Amino acid sequence: MMQESGTETKTNGSAIQNGSSSGNHLLECGALREGRSNGEAPAVDLGAADLAHAQQQQALQVARQLLLQQQQQQQQQQQQVSGLKSPKRNDKQPALQVPVSVAMMTPQVITPQQMQQILQQQVLSPQQLQVLLQQQQALMLQQQLQEFYKKQQEQLQLQLLQQQHAGKQPKEQQQVATQQLAFQQQLLQMQQLQQQHLLSLQRQGLLTIQPGQPALPLQPLPQGMIPTELQQLWKEVTSAHTAEETTGNNHSSLDLTTTCVSSSAPSKTSLIMNPHASTNGQLSVHTPKRESMSHEEHPHSHPLYGHGVCKWPGCEAVCEDFPSFLKHLNSEHALDDRSTAQCRVQMQVVQQLELQLAKDKERLQAMMTHLHVKSTEPKAAPQPLNLVSSVTLSKSASEASPQSLPHTPTTPTAPLTPVTQGPSVITTTSMHTVGPIRRRYSDKYNVPISSDIAQNQEFYKNAEVRPPFTYASLIRQAILESPEKQLTLNEIYNWFTRMFAYFRRNAATWKNAVRHNLSLHKCFVRVENVKGAVWTVDEVEFQKRRPQKISGNPSLIKNMQSSHAYCTPLNAALQASMAENSIPLYTTASMGNPTLGNLASAIREELNGAMEHTNSNESDSSPGRSPMQAVHPVHVKEEPLDPEEAEGPLSLVTTANHSPDFDHDRDYEDEAVNEDIE
DNA sequence: CGTAGGATAAACATAT
DNA sequence: AATATGTTTATCCTAC
Numbered sequence: 001m002m003q004e005s006g007t008e009t010k011t012n013g014s015a016i017q018n019g020s021s022s023g024n025h026l027l028e029c030g031a032l033r034e035g036r037s038n039g040e041a042p043a044v045d046l047g048a049a050d051l052a053h054a055q056q057q058q059a060l061q062v063a064r065q066l067l068l069q070q071q072q073q074q075q076q077q078q079q080q081v082s083g084l085k086s087p088k089r090n091d092k093q094p095a096l097q098v099p100v101s102v103a104m105m106t107p108q109v110i111t112p113q114q115m116q117q118i119l120q121q122q123v124l125s126p127q128q129l130q131v132l133l134q135q136q137q138a139l140m141l142q143q144q145l146q147e148f149y150k151k152q153q154e155q156l157q158l159q160l161l162q163q164q165h166a167g168k169q170p171k172e173q174q175q176v177a178t179q180q181l182a183f184q185q186q187l188l189q190m191q192q193l194q195q196q197h198l199l200s201l202q203r204q205g206l207l208t209i210q211p212g213q214p215a216l217p218l219q220p221l222p223q224g225m226i227p228t229e230l231q232q233l234w235k236e237v238t239s240a241h242t243a244e245e246t247t248g249n250n251h252s253s254l255d256l257t258t259t260c261v262s263s264s265a266p267s268k269t270s271l272i273m274n275p276h277a278s279t280n281g282q283l284s285v286h287t288p289k290r291e292s293m294s295h296e297e298h299p300h301s302h303p304l305y306g307h308g309v310c311k312w313p314g315c316e317a318v319c320e321d322f323p324s325f326l327k328h329l330n331s332e333h334a335l336d337d338r339s340t341a342q343c344r345v346q347m348q349v350v351q352q353l354e355l356q357l358a359k360d361k362e363r364l365q366a367m368m369t370h371l372h373v374k375s376t377e378p379k380a381a382p383q384p385l386n387l388v389s390s391v392t393l394s395k396s397a398s399e400a401s402p403q404s405l406p407h408t409p410t411t412p413t414a415p416l417t418p419v420t421q422g423p424s425v426i427t428t429t430s431m432h433t434v435g436p437i438r439r440r441y442s443d444k445y446n447v448p449i450s451s452d453i454a455q456n457q458e459f460y461k462n463a464e465v466r467p468p469f470t471y472a473s474l475i476r477q478a479i480l481e482s483p484e485k486q487l488t489l490n491e492i493y494n495w496f497t498r499m500f501a502y503f504r505r506n507a508a509t510w511k512n513a514v515r516h517n518l519s520l521h522k523c524f525v526r527v528e529n530v531k532g533a534v535w536t537v538d539e540v541e542f543q544k545r546r547p548q549k550i551s552g553n554p555s556l557i558k559n560m561q562s563s564h565a566y567c568t569p570l571n572a573a574l575q576a577s578m579a580e581n582s583i584p585l586y587t588t589a590s591m592g593n594p595t596l597g598n599l600a601s602a603i604r605e606e607l608n609g610a611m612e613h614t615n616s617n618e619s620d621s622s623p624g625r626s627p628m629q630a631v632h633p634v635h636v637k638e639e640p641l642d643p644e645e646a647e648g649p650l651s652l653v654t655t656a657n658h659s660p661d662f663d664h665d666r667d668y669e670d671e672a673v674n675e676d677i678e
Numbered sequence: 679c680g681t682a683g684g685a686t687a688a689a690c691a692t693a694t
Numbered sequence: 695a696a697t698a699t700g701t702t703t704a705t706c707c708t709a710c
Contacts, residue, residue: 490699533699
């Protein structure tokens with residue numbers, strides 16, 4: 001213990017002083033290098049981007065069509081609603097009717113003209129705009145619900161009267177009551193569906209698409225959604241505003257709010273908004289405030305200016321100093337239609353982010369609740385890591401109470417050392433300072449790594465929880481997820497930082513460990529090519545070292561089997577998710593979504609591998625094995641080679657089109673820098 | 679208690 | 695010269 005603490009302080013110190021600087025520098029260089037190599041071999045990356053873009057376009061198209069349909073259906077429904085025969089029929093579209101009908105009926109919603117007035121009078125801060133938008137949408141929804149409900153009530157009463165005239169049949173009354181109930185439920189559903197619709201739009205194109213699970217949350221980092229999709233969105237808005245203005249048709253705009261509002265009758269109502277919005281007054285008070293004033297107050301904290309670059313969405317113009325930025329802001333982003341439209345989009349973006357956040361919070365809560373409850377059940381045993389994870393996640397979920405979570409009830413085979421493990425599990429604050437933690441669950445639970453990553457992808461990305469797998473497993477996973485089943489060291493680094501928040505700190509430590517593992521384990525094969533060297537996985541070697549852990553412990557085998565059990569639905573979920581994305585299950589690397597596809601194949605592989613070791617006679621004949629068999633290792637290390645394996649027919653040398661890397665690296669680096677300082 | 683595997687640290691070598 | 699990349703050794707920890 002003494003030794004440990006001594007070692008850790010020492011290593012922490014070195015990690016902070018040397019590691020953070022040199023390590024980060026390393027990654028930055030890596031990112032640059034990646035960028036270059038991407039230029040040469042962007043096949044997969046472009047594929048993903050194209051896919052995202054296509055989906056975005058699809059989302060836009062869907063949105064436009066739906067908006068048109070709404071209007072028609074609204075009219076239809078106004079006529080048909082007297083029928084009242086099939087309230088279920090409305091389930092398909094109710095949420096979509098909200099904006100239009102609201103816009104049609106509500107006089108208090110801000111019209112585009114008013115919006116422009118607001119924008120022309122002063123530049124609102126993003127927060128204010130956001131509030132404005134929220135108020136608008138809340139108001140619209142509220143009003144629409146009221147109207148809708150009122151209308152239904154009228155219809156119901158009408159029908160009641162009719163029925164009473166026709167004869168008081170209890171059956172019908174019952175039916176009417178049921179219908180009334182159904183309508184009320186509908187009203188609730190409308191709200192939910194509207195959210196879902198927005199979310200689906202968001203998922204399909206507006207924001208970064210994250211594969212893996214059907215309900216996978218999006219990248220919570222604001223930077224995560226900025227790059228291509230938003231740029232594209234901005235372009236669209238920018239090019240669309242002219243048409244929008246001249247024709248009055250909003251087909252080209254994704255902005256639902258814009259569309260809804262502008263289709264409303266022009267109203268002269270004042271800007272009175274949701275009464276419960278406390279910032280409202282602030283908004284109007286702030287009205288006379290000029291942007292220059294706020295600039296003078298906070299010359300260097302302008303939200304639209306940072307790192308010498310104009311942060312106006314889609315702009316990124318370089319402004320050497322603040323005055324030149326101001327000049328640029330006033331000239332390039334004046335109060336014209338384009339800026340207004342962009343502003344609207346930004347509002348929408350912010351709102352969707354908030355929706356997403358709310359939903360994710362909810363999901364987190366449900367997850368934690370679920371895990372808490374389930375923790376007493378034996379079924380939860382195969383995934384004890386989640387429990388630990390939940391605890392540490394509590395830092396991001398303020399509403400969660402860490403002490404309410406079970407500590408280690410489900411980790412009988414991994415007793416936590418009171419000294420080393422205790423603090424790292426209990427609180428996250430200690431987690432941050434605890435430095436390198438030696439203990440780990442490693443792969444001993446035989447939870448298939450890829451399925452765990454798939455299931456907890458977003459979690460690992462955001463919570464600084466150490467993944468319960470060995471470096472070797474993680475490296476292997478990284479390599480297998482790559483389309484070419486090979487990665488450079490730097491790409492492996494990037495995968496680590498991309499997939500796990502935990503590895504965004506102490507870079508020197510874990511990178512050293514990665515290198516160490518790569519060199520040490522025979523299962524990692526270094527393949528040299530023109531551009532340098534890539535690492536591949538010798539699957540045979542990797543499998544060789546797995547059984548020994550499993551063999552001795554029957555309970556582990558049990559766990560493994562149960563893990564197989566719970567992985568089957570996961571696989572189904574993945575398939576469903578892929579079907580949703582029109583990604584065939586068995587074409588993995590070639591598709592634009594490498595992570596998803598490879599995850600699936602890796603899962604199958606893991607399952608098959610696990611079953612192999614469990615039942616030696618179970619040589620699964622499913623096609624799932626094939627993708628792995630395709631990875632024939634090329635031995636470079638000075639090991640006696642099996643004649644079979646010596647020939648690597650694979651495209652290990654064709655590095656020409658790989659490197660599916662992202663530009664997240666810089667972001668993570670920034671984080672790492674910040675966090676290492678603390 | 680011994681052993682094996684993993685994590686971490688660090689020294690060293692080599693390539694860029 | 696500095697950094698990135700690999701290799702190797704040592705030590706500690708944990709599970710078995």
